[in-house]
Amino acid sequence: MSTIETKLAELGVTLPDAPAPAANYVPYVVIGDMVHVSGQISxxxxxxxxxxxxxxxDAEAGAAAAQTCAVNLLAQLKAACGGDIDRLVRVVKLVGFVNSTPxxxxxxxxxxxASDFMVAALGDAGRHARSAVSAASLPFxxxxxxxAIFQIK
Known part of the structure; x- marks a missing residue:
């Protein structure tokens, strides 16, 4: 088990298989040492x-939903790294969309x-830039x- 997956297990989390895309896009793109992961839903x-x-x-239930997105992001990252999630250098940026009223x-x-989970699971490597925006609706x-954007080695 990888170092990151050991820490996740301590947090009670097992990474699922990376979710398949729901439409005509790829789940991630690797460019050099950067991995751009498509939006992962709750x-x-x-x-x-x-x-x-x-x-x-409410916000508390929304935060729990955001944590599931973070777990799915890490599952995609693991797939992008050929199964070796310990190639992660850091989380660079998260862009979060919240299905919310005006x-x-x-x-x-x-x-x-999601942010708190990334730091709990990854320590300083989990600290990132971020946006958090409202959306009138989200898929499904x-x-x-x-x-997310991740840096890898």
Whole structure:
């Protein structure tokens, strides 16, 4: 088991197989030492995590949904690294989209679910630049979608 996967196991997380694309795109693109991972939606082994923040779900539930996106991002990263996730140097940037009402303004609290998880799992390598924005809707009605850029060796 890799060093990163050992830390994930300590956090109670096992990386799933990288989710397949839902449309006409690739899940990631590797350019030099950078991996650009397509948006990963809030979904886990139990299915889609749906909801509109500020209407039928709150920031705490949204943060949990964002953490599932982070797990899926790491699964894609592992696939991009040929199964060796320890090639990760750092998380460069996360861009988080929150399915929310116009009045909901806690998008940063929601995306903290992913940011906090990355730091807990990866230490300083998990610290990153970030955006957290509202979306009127997201694919399949999911609560959160996050894309990422990683640096690898």
């Amino acid at each position: 979904a886990n082994a139990d299915g889609l995590i749906i909801g509109k923040l500020g209407q039928d779900t 009045e909901f303004t806690d998008q940063p609290k929601v995306i903290n679910g 009605g999911v609560a959160v979608e996050i894309e």
